[in-house]
Amino acid sequence: MADEKNEGAVTAPATQGAVRGTYASVPADRATDVPAPASARLAWTDGERTIDYEATAAHLEVRDDAGVLLGRMFSLSYVAVDGEGRADASRPVTFAYNGGPGSCSVPVNFGGIGPRRVATDGVSHVRADAPVEDNPHTLLVESDVVFLDALGTGWSVLAEDADPKKIFCTDGDADAFARAICAWLTENGRWSSPLYLFGESYGTVRNAVLMRLLAERGVQLTGVVMLSAVFNIAGLLNPGDDLYYLGMMPTFAATAQFFGKAGAGVGEDEWFERALAFAEDELAPALLRGDRLDEARERAVAERMATFVGLPAEHILARHLRVDLLDFRTHLLAAEGRVCGRLDTRFSSDAPSPMQGYDTWIAGEDAADDAVEGPWVRAFRRFCADELGFHGPARYLSNNYEKVNAGWDWSHEEPGLGRVATPNVSLDVAVALRRNPTLKLAILGGRYDAATTWWNVVHDMSCQFLSPALKSRVSWHLYGCGHMSYVDEPTLEAMGRDLHAFYEKR
Numbered sequence: 001m002a003d004e005k006n007e008g009a010v011t012a013p014a015t016q017g018a019v020r021g022t023y024a025s026v027p028a029d030r031a032t033d034v035p036a037p038a039s040a041r042l043a044w045t046d047g048e049r050t051i052d053y054e055a056t057a058a059h060l061e062v063r064d065d066a067g068v069l070l071g072r073m074f075s076l077s078y079v080a081v082d083g084e085g086r087a088d089a090s091r092p093v094t095f096a097y098n099g100g101p102g103s104c105s106v107p108v109n110f111g112g113i114g115p116r117r118v119a120t121d122g123v124s125h126v127r128a129d130a131p132v133e134d135n136p137h138t139l140l141v142e143s144d145v146v147f148l149d150a151l152g153t154g155w156s157v158l159a160e161d162a163d164p165k166k167i168f169c170t171d172g173d174a175d176a177f178a179r180a181i182c183a184w185l186t187e188n189g190r191w192s193s194p195l196y197l198f199g200e201s202y203g204t205v206r207n208a209v210l211m212r213l214l215a216e217r218g219v220q221l222t223g224v225v226m227l228s229a230v231f232n233i234a235g236l237l238n239p240g241d242d243l244y245y246l247g248m249m250p251t252f253a254a255t256a257q258f259f260g261k262a263g264a265g266v267g268e269d270e271w272f273e274r275a276l277a278f279a280e281d282e283l284a285p286a287l288l289r290g291d292r293l294d295e296a297r298e299r300a301v302a303e304r305m306a307t308f309v310g311l312p313a314e315h316i317l318a319r320h321l322r323v324d325l326l327d328f329r330t331h332l333l334a335a336e337g338r339v340c341g342r343l344d345t346r347f348s349s350d351a352p353s354p355m356q357g358y359d360t361w362i363a364g365e366d367a368a369d370d371a372v373e374g375p376w377v378r379a380f381r382r383f384c385a386d387e388l389g390f391h392g393p394a395r396y397l398s399n400n401y402e403k404v405n406a407g408w409d410w411s412h413e414e415p416g417l418g419r420v421a422t423p424n425v426s427l428d429v430a431v432a433l434r435r436n437p438t439l440k441l442a443i444l445g446g447r448y449d450a451a452t453t454w455w456n457v458v459h460d461m462s463c464q465f466l467s468p469a470l471k472s473r474v475s476w477h478l479y480g481c482g483h484m485s486y487v488d489e490p491t492l493e494a495m496g497r498d499l500h501a502f503y504e505k506r
Contacts, residue, residue, distance in 0.1 A: 034059045034072050034157065038390035041085065044115040046136040053080045053115065053140060054087075055383075057390035060180045060187075062151065070162050073180040074155040074392075076105070076384070078115055079144045079188075092143035092194040092222065092503065095181050097150065099202025101173065102404035104154035104397065105147040108200050108227075110376045112486030113139040113499075114147065116383060118375050120487050126375045132383075137496030142503040143196060146184055151176055152404045155392045169409035170423055174209035178217060181210075194222040196503075201452055201483065204229040208425035211432035211439070212415060223440045223502065228483045230452040231426040231460040233410060242287045245322050247453035249283055250275035252328050253308040254447040255345040259333060261310025268480055272447050275308050276455060286321055325450050344482020345448045372487055373398060426457075430464040433473060441474045442502045444495060446481035446488075454478060475502060 037058035044051045056079070059072040079087050096113065097105045110118055110132070117135035120126055139145050149156040151167050158164060166172045185191050199207035204226040211224055235243030253275035257263030263271040286293050286301045293301075299313070301321060306313040309323065310332055316323060329340050333348060341347035377398045384390040412423035415431045433439055443461070445454045461474070477498045481491040 034074075034155070035391055038384075038388045040388050041081070042115075042387070044134050044138065044140060046134065049141070051080050051115075051140060052082070053078050053144075054085065055115075055388060057384050057388050057392075059156075060148075060183045062176050062179045062183070064179075069159045070167065070176060070179075071151040071156065071158040073151055073176065074149040075146055075180070075184060076109065077144070077146045077184070077188075078140050080140065087144070087188070087190075089190060089192050092196055093185070093190050094139060094143040094145045094196040094198050094225075095148060095177075095184075096139075096145055096198040097148045097177070097203045097206065098200050099204070099206070100153070100399060100401065100405055101150065101168070101202045101408050102153060102401040103202070103399050104149045106154070106376050106380045106398060107373065107484055108198070108203075108486075109147045110379045110383075111372060111484060112200075112492070113137075113145065113198070115140045116379070117486075118372070118379050120372065120489060122488075126372050128375055128378065130375050132379045137492050139198070139499060141496075142500060144190075144193075145198075148177065148180060150404070153397050153400050155396060164403075164407070165409065168404050168407055170205065170209065170412040172409075174206055174213050177206060177210060178213050178219070181214070182217075182219065195219065196223045196225065197221060198225040198227070200227040201230065203227075204231070204452075205233070205423065205425050208428040208432075209412070212428045212435075215432060215436060220436065221439055223442070223505075225499070225502070226441065226443045226457075227485060228445055228449055228452045229443055229457040231429065231457055232424040234422040234424070235456060235460070242284070243456060243459065244324075245287060246279050246284055247456035247459070248323070248325060248328070248450065249279045249305070249309065250455050251345065251448065251450050251453050252310075252323065252332075253278075255328075255340060255450075256308065256310030256332065258346050258448065259310070259340070259348075261332060262308055268447070272478075278304065278308060279455060283321065291320075329450075341482070342450050343484060344446070344487060345450050346482060372484070424460065426460040426464055429461070430466060433466065433470050437470060437473065439473060440502065440505055442477065442498070443474065444477045444479070444485065444498070446479050446483065446485050446491070448481060449483040451483045475505075 037056060039054055039056035041052065041054055044053060056077045058075055060075055062070045062073050064070055080091060081087055096108055098108050110116060115135055115138045116132050118126060119131050119133055150173060151158055158167060167176055197207045197210060207224050207226055208231060211221060214221060235241055250272055253262065254272050257271050282301055282304060286298065299317060302316040303313045305316050305321065311323065325342065329342065333340055337351050338348045339351045377396060381396060384392060410422050411419055414420045414423060414427055443457060445457065447454065479485055479491040479494060481488040485495055486492045
């Protein structure tokens with residue numbers, strides 16, 4: 001990253017005043033003050049190609065239908081420009097974000113698909129002074145990109161009198177993003193551009209709802225990218241649900257192989273395929289029988305499972321074939337005094353002190369997150385301040401789980417079902433595809449992702465019974481990585497190729 005300060009920071013675009021003016025009859029807004037927008041003309045290169053682009057840090061006003069301010073959503077936009085500084089309206093625009101709920105967009109930006117990226121070092125922790133480089137696999141090659149921080153995260157703020165309960169919920173969150181996206185398109189004159197969504201983790205839940213919601217509001221999408229997807233919240237996040245254990249098992253098997261506890265002499269792809277087959281053909285029938293499964297069959301399945309996941313058969317039997325993530329993380333490497341990660345199970349760290357036995361606390365400790373988040377946020381803040389001249393508040397909420405996630409209302413107005421307590425948004429995805437068969441969808445994931453396991457999203461989509469024509473609009477990409485696929489440079493390169501093909505697809 002260049003060290004010199006940007007001399008060309010600019011104030012808000014003239015169009016912002018016009019947008020605010022349409023609400024002249026609305027009482028004065030009450031919201032936390034936000035800094036003025038700032039931008040700079042920069043250049044990206046991979047040594048062969050060069051793209052001039054304008055990077056802009058700004059806040060988008062999120063207003064309800066009556067013009068009442070709900071909040072101001074922070075955005076960091078990268079827009080390719082010509083020699084005279086003009087954008088190309090025929091280029092796609094992609095709106096990108098992370099998940100949580102309660103996470104900012106920095107990881108997917110400075111870790112993944114933005115024009116700048118913090119250099120990583122395999123599964124080792126990234127140093128605080130790690131170099132920041134032009135990202136050779138940035139999505140800017142294919143599309144202009146707008147990174148958005150959900151309200152309550154990053155530098156995004158709620159209006160003073162906005163009700164958090166109406167924002168920190170499945171449907172309220174999607175509504176806020178729909179309004180912010182429309183505000184950006186209006187302010188930047190980009191309604192003629194092909195529109196894409198790129199969501200990671202909970203961002204894929206947001207994507208699923210937005211696919212349907214935006215179309216219902218007359219905003220047609222060209223494509224949607226789901227990275228590390230989760231659709232059926234109950235099936236993935238609730239230990240005790242058979243779908244949870246089935247989804248975890250292949251990821252456990254991949255992890256055991258990575259640490260040399262299983263799968264010796266077998267290729268990674270083949271080993272994962274074998275684990276998927278075992279989960280569906282042997283483990284699933286056994287789990288469904290519960291205590292009706294006879295002891296001999298339960299032992300046989302446990303012994304087979306032990307060869308996959310690297311834990312003793314007796315350990316698995318004691319849990320009646322139901323090994324949860326915390327159990328696996330704390331036992332697989334126990335002999336070495338280590339605990340493996342959650343977001344990416346290839347990462348590991350020293351086990352906590354025996355005095356620190358609080359399960360909820362241990363579950364939140366994750367070497368995969370510790371290894372990268374600090375350097376990403378530091379690079380982002382340096383970029384905004386030194387290159388754009390944007391000076392945000394002293395605290396940047398890279399995550400705000402305490403206020404956003406802890407009180408999240410998961411209920412959802414499910415199309416065709418009414419309000420449900422926990423969503424299965426694969427139904428929203430299917431509805432969006434059926435209503436718009438020109439829409440294309442890419443689903444990307446990693447074998448070592450124990451936060452949003454690959455098997456579950458495959459299962460959820462298979463239960464939608466899409467026609468062959470609609471299935472052809474969905475592309476699947478499985479990588480040898482964890483939740484944040486871009487941490488792994490070979491995966492980032494492969495993902496770049498796959499996204500190029502996806503954006504090229506008609």
